[in-house]
Amino acid sequence: MKSLKAIFLLVVISHCLFWVPSALSQQAEQSDIEALKKTAPKVYIDCGSCDIDYIRTEITFVNYVRDRKEAQVHVLITTQRTASGGREYTMAFIGQHEFQGINDTQKYFSNKTDTDDEIRLGLVKALKMGLMGYVAKTPISSKISISYAEEAKPKSAVDKWKNWVFSLSGRGYFRGEKSYSYQSISGSFSASRVTPELKVSMSLSGYYYGNQYSYEGQTAESTSESYYISSLAVKSLNDHWSVGGFLETYSSTYENIKFALNPSPAIEYNLFPYSQSTRRQLRFLYKIGFNSFRYREETLYNKTHENLWNESLSVTLTLKEKWGSISTTLQGSHYFPSFKKYRLSLYNTLSLQLYKGLNFFLFGGGSRIHDQLYLAKAGASLEEILLRRRELETSYSYYFSIGLSYTFGSIFTNVVNPRFGSTSSGGFSIMID
Numbered sequence: 001m002k003s004l005k006a007i008f009l010l011v012v013i014s015h016c017l018f019w020v021p022s023a024l025s026q027q028a029e030q031s032d033i034e035a036l037k038k039t040a041p042k043v044y045i046d047c048g049s050c051d052i053d054y055i056r057t058e059i060t061f062v063n064y065v066r067d068r069k070e071a072q073v074h075v076l077i078t079t080q081r082t083a084s085g086g087r088e089y090t091m092a093f094i095g096q097h098e099f100q101g102i103n104d105t106q107k108y109f110s111n112k113t114d115t116d117d118e119i120r121l122g123l124v125k126a127l128k129m130g131l132m133g134y135v136a137k138t139p140i141s142s143k144i145s146i147s148y149a150e151e152a153k154p155k156s157a158v159d160k161w162k163n164w165v166f167s168l169s170g171r172g173y174f175r176g177e178k179s180y181s182y183q184s185i186s187g188s189f190s191a192s193r194v195t196p197e198l199k200v201s202m203s204l205s206g207y208y209y210g211n212q213y214s215y216e217g218q219t220a221e222s223t224s225e226s227y228y229i230s231s232l233a234v235k236s237l238n239d240h241w242s243v244g245g246f247l248e249t250y251s252s253t254y255e256n257i258k259f260a261l262n263p264s265p266a267i268e269y270n271l272f273p274y275s276q277s278t279r280r281q282l283r284f285l286y287k288i289g290f291n292s293f294r295y296r297e298e299t300l301y302n303k304t305h306e307n308l309w310n311e312s313l314s315v316t317l318t319l320k321e322k323w324g325s326i327s328t329t330l331q332g333s334h335y336f337p338s339f340k341k342y343r344l345s346l347y348n349t350l351s352l353q354l355y356k357g358l359n360f361f362l363f364g365g366g367s368r369i370h371d372q373l374y375l376a377k378a379g380a381s382l383e384e385i386l387l388r389r390r391e392l393e394t395s396y397s398y399y400f401s402i403g404l405s406y407t408f409g410s411i412f413t414n415v416v417n418p419r420f421g422s423t424s425s426g427g428f429s430i431m432i433d
Contacts, residue, residue: 036140037063041099043131044071046322049079051120053418058124061140062131064413067356068322072099073134075127078278078320083194084165085112089123090278093130094322099137106130112165164193176212183210199234199244211387224389226252239273246287254391256376258296264289281318287311291335297376300393306373309336324352324359335371344368357407366398 043062045052056064065071074094079087087110095102108126110119135141166189173184185208192201206227213220227250234244245265251258264287271282288311295304312333319326327349334342347365354360372393380390 036143037061039138040140041131041134041138042070042072044068044074045077046075047077050077050123051116054120055124055127056413059128059131061135061144066407066413068353069096069356072097073131074322075130076279076320076322077123080278082109083163083192083199085167086110086114087119088278089126091126091130092279093134095134099134102133104130104133162193163195164191166191179214181212184208197236199236200232202229202231204229220383222383222387222389224253226250226254234268236274239275240270242268242270244268246289253296254389256296256299256374256390257293259292259294261292262289279320281316283314283316285314285316287313293374295374295376297378299373300375300377301373302377303373308373310334311336322353324350326350333371335373341371341373342368343371359405360403361405362402364398364400364402366396366400368396369394 040062042065044065044067045055046068062073068074072095074096076092076094078090078092080090082088089108089110091106091108093104093106106126106129108122110122114122132144132146135144168189170187171185173182175182186206188203188205190201190203192199194200204227206225208223208225210223211221228248229250230246230248232244232246234242236242243266245263247264248260248262250260266285266287268283268285270277270284272280289309291308291310293303293306293308298304310333312331314329314331316329317326318328327347329345329347331345331347332342334340345365345367348362350360350362352360372391375391375393380392384390385392
């Protein structure tokens with residue numbers, strides 16, 4: 001019996017002698033990794049549409065901060081639509097503080113048929129490539145390994161569609177209760193072909209809206225419908241100039257237009273090269289057009305149809321920088337021969353990062369309106385006014401939103417905890433109003 005106890009004691013002691021150094025070694029290794037993690041680059045991801053939680057989960061060799069001014073690397077991600085209907089993601093890596101002046105750019109292209117998971121996988125891969133230049137300058141680079149996947153041999157690609165992309169969609173929305181019902185039906189078709197030298201697009205769309213009310217045995221019904229057909233052709237002259245034209249035809253019960261035809265040749269100048277369009281644009285677009293109108297009802301000017309010439313000039317400024325973003329368009333147009341029949345519009349979106357955690361935003365626009373030649377002489381019924389089924393005479397319109405937000409506390413945002421729902425764009429929710 002004593003011999004069995006002695007054997008058992010020896011086994012326990014041997015396990016302890018093996019386990020204690022192993023545990024201490026693992027603990028020391030973990031402490032080393034945590035110490036290295038503190039030296040990793042501080043990164044600020046500037047992207048309103050990215051799955052930030054997924055990025056933090058997949059890229060763990062940097063420190064994420066919530067304020068751009070605390071970051072050593074500001075990653076500014078901008079997008080624009082490609083000819084195939086996908087997206088071009090441009091990732092500008094901007095070095096700050098210790099990495100001041102060390103900048104880089106990576107690009108990722110998604111296809112229209114890519115799933116959300118495929119897109120975020122591609123983004124993470126491009127982000128890793130861009131971050132390596134900064135990680136290599138810190139001690140945590142000792143824990144980074146690089147592998148090479150042999151590239152497949154290139155194959156000649158044959159595009160049977162000749163760069164044409166088509167899209168077809170339809171939508172129906174219905175809601176109601178005992179005394180009220182609403183229907184909305186819409187559909188669209190588009191075709192486009194885009195190359196560096198030529199851009200051609202065409203689209204067709206139609207809309208129908210209807211409301212029915214029942215009250216004390218009486219029933220009221222109101223409907224609105226419209227259709228639009230538009231096309232565009234643009235020829236690239238160089239990195240600043242483009243020339244082309246628009247062709248539109250449409251019908252709208254809201255605007256009292258039975259049929260309208262509007263061909264408009266146009267020319268555009270971009271102060272910045274088009275190659276920088278994801279970050280900055282300053283475009284001047286001039287159009288001159290012929291308008292043929294056929295009205296549903298006689299207008300305020302006693303017209304049932306008329307042909308008019310008009311011209312328009314728009315200036316658009318778009319900037320996406322570390323300090324925030326701005327997009328502003330000023331547009332003016334008038335009918336010949338008088339300048340009294342005009343419209344002047346201003347649209348603006350502004351987002352500024354004023355200080356650490358302090359953000360300011362402004363969203364709004366307005367128009368000075370003196371060109372409503374199409375308004376019906378008979379006016380609108382009470383139902384049409386309340387339900388906005390007919391456009392009413394006005395000299396101006398506007399919309400406006402302004403606000404501030406302030407975030408304070410820990411600068412680090414490395415932790416991801418999806419319990420009870422996600423707090424970033426990686427979550428999923430359905431809301432029915």
